[in-house]
Amino acid sequence: MSGDRNSVISPPPSSRPGRVLIGITGGIAAYKVCEIVSTLAKSGVEVRSILTSGAREFIAPLTISTLSRHPAYTDADFWSPTRGRPLHIELGEWADLFAIAPLTANTLAKLATGMADNLLTNTVLASRCPLLLAPAMNTDMWEQPTTQRNWREILGDPRVWGLEPGSGILACDRVGSGRMAEPAQLLSWIDSLLYTGGRRDLQGKRVLISAGGTREHLDPVRFIGNPATGKMGIALAQAAVSRGAEVTLVCAAIAPHLLTTLGGVRAIAVTTAAQMQQVMLDEFETADLTIMSAAVADVKPASYSPEKLPKRSLPEAIALEPVPDIVAELGKRKQPHQTLVGFAAQTGDIVTPALDKLRRKQLDAIVANPIDKSGAGFGSDTNWAVAIDSQERQQKIEPCSKLELAHRLFDFLSLNTVGIHT
Template structure:
């Protein structure tokens, strides 16, 4: 899940609309509160038909608001003004076709829609509805207009079996994807500053097989590369993710990504070379193997058949290959996972491979190793200058890396 420190002390306002997917919002609120966020919840009249306000007030340790509160005289200032000014970021989910249409046209006939007009906070939209409703041309038109507005991030619904038994698009994004969207908005304030850029990211740890069940590999989970892809997508870039095997990555984080899966270093090299010509930025976050067994058996070797020594063969250097054939105005960013002294070997790698910059991190420090939810890094330029990027969640670190690359 998203690292806890990212939400500590942040003020998050959640608008809940009427739909069976409201149960997923309970998980979102629970995770935010456990992470130290201050959470307030507004329910529409439709949402109250699916879930009691008491459920959310229990989870967020604060009364949940309904239209009855909107029309009550017990508040000193108008409630929608107070809530709108209080919020640092606002989420509306599950966004229904009705509320989507109201937001597009600026209608304000309940507490939620009035609060949207009264806030300057960035807005995260997560729709959910029947597939045929979602695919209606007018709904799609409303969605495209609304998500293109400044300070607005729209999460595309997922696909699968819906509550109406229809199989198709319209599922509410998973809680982990909603949390990632909120974390991104807290960083970017809703600015789509990478819009128009094509960004290619690789991730994961490659595997070189000795036989069908044994391989030389590494413990990379691929989380840092996945977070780079998500952060870039949240900032408006067109993103392609090419990844070796991923481990312990929540499936809900991957559904919106354009991705291609590979296994070996050679497969990764082939895919990267094919995809690189159209990329403005290439972010090489994968943990790529350097060697493979010289011989590979297509059948499982018995213990008696295992060689006493294992001859190894060097594999192609993907970063160096891409650097040699780089395209005009293309930024090529490497990553160096190190133990012990990290700066010297990272600078040597940066210069040897002809990269525009390299992101170095120490995998032998607490909370910074493979598979962790957090990381810290130092960004290095070819002239030897550096920029510490700090210890934070991997999604926030991804945003810090993108800021650094943008300013190169």
């Protein structure tokens, strides 16, 4: 791609809060939607909602209308003779994203066959925006061949995104699959689909991401590590899967609750740099795009005690030895069709050391981000960065959520590197 070295690439316009239509059907998981509606409304997203007659048996329209700051629609509104323009047409054209949660087996069957016998199903047919579905039902109902056939059928529609139910204790006391995706996961998908508009620009691509901070143990309870939480890597995985990619996340020392936001991502847990190196090398050969966002230790104790060392036995000085340089090894093995991206977490001048790393490690791009600024770096929910491609052109990504930064990085890569969209 043409361009002057060290030139600044203009970023795309900032994303703005969008318009989300929430459909609620008759399942006990309807209570979880309250958190979703409230969170969206507080963030500035415009929220409208439709409750089926079954949903009203579980949650009151007044609850949803109060949380969304807007009336909640029911079939009584659909059949009202006092309206001018048809309500399902207005709502279908208004929405940037349509999410149905929980999705019952009954409504799933209607969607799969194109039925339209209430406000919700009519609005689905009258809309063209991305449709996000989150089923919830008893295990036997979910596993029925007819339900699975309907699920496969609706997922064949290119506008449809589906979050398969998880496993756990259900309201019927059954332990098995059928739990609706948790609110945090649904919110992440909503944010992503609002950003992309439902683009599947990574469809058919295999994306490999490392996340978290490795730990090098002196004994079973003491280790050399760093403050990395894996939030940036998780955001990258969320963004990639929402764009249609097949994603593998190699994660080190990530709190389990953070992983609950992921859906459709294959996660492999590791602890040490050596373990991460082995998994990354094993997975790298089939990856189209690899992003090394993990904070990997630079050194490890030269010796390891399999039993906890008494305090009196701790050495006054710990002998250290280097650990594998994973991204450098990946750079040596990279094939022409592959794209390799590194991260450089820095204090002070973040660009100069990132450029050095970009050159030395044969990267296609690097993301320089500060760890000494408020609202950025380890553990924060927000971040900012400077993305640099192999021709050393730079784009500053202003402070934003880590999920938005992940999407902006993928936009940057699609415009300025080779291999991921060809």
